Amino acid sequence: MADPARARKLADRIQQIVAHLLDTRVKDPRLGFVTITDVKVTGDLQHASVFYTVLGDEEARAGTAAALESAKGLLRSEVGKQTGIRLTPSLDFFLDAVPETAAQLDAALQEAARRDAEVAALAARAAYAGEADPYRKPAEDDETD
Incomplete structure (x- = not known):
């Protein structure tokens, strides 16, 4: 089990990386006006839950969810490159309520x-x-x- 402070720092870094990548690198037209609100990392640093909100109706939310799911591989590889940790955590996206x-x-x-x-x-x-x-x-x- 990792240090909780290290897990929190990693979660904050993942949030910054994913938000920046969604703004600059992901060019999916289904991606709406999305905001990354929070990231929770498990104690063993293997899984990251990324919470996001979308401005718009239910159709925009569904399109954004599909775009995030298709860009998951790119986002995970960039998180691994930019954080430099040995095992890159898997990313799961959840619509924040x-x-x-x-x-x-x-x-x-x-x-x-x-x-x-x-x-x-x-x-x-x-x-x-x-x-x-x-x-x-x-x-x-x-x-x-």
Whole structure:
């Protein structure tokens, strides 16, 4: 098992290399506006999971996934050349769900803000069921005796 700091440095380097290669060397027309968001490397440095997002609809995502799969060999060989490690990790590409998750969280926060506003409006119109201060004071106890 490799040092976690070394695995993180390798993951960061792979992310930079793959992003640069997608920008400069991969000329596949199916490749959409893709962003490499993260890379996770296993502890033995044999496998790298590359997470990416694509700007566009479902068709653009499918085309980008196919383009990345076809360019996997080129990307892996360039990663091996530029990192200089003995065993080049295999690359697996996964569509990152960050934009969808962010949209869901944004919708949940808007719903919470709307409900908070409703509760605040109800509280502003609320009145006490009995007296404003239902507790007896020590001064009141002396007067009743």
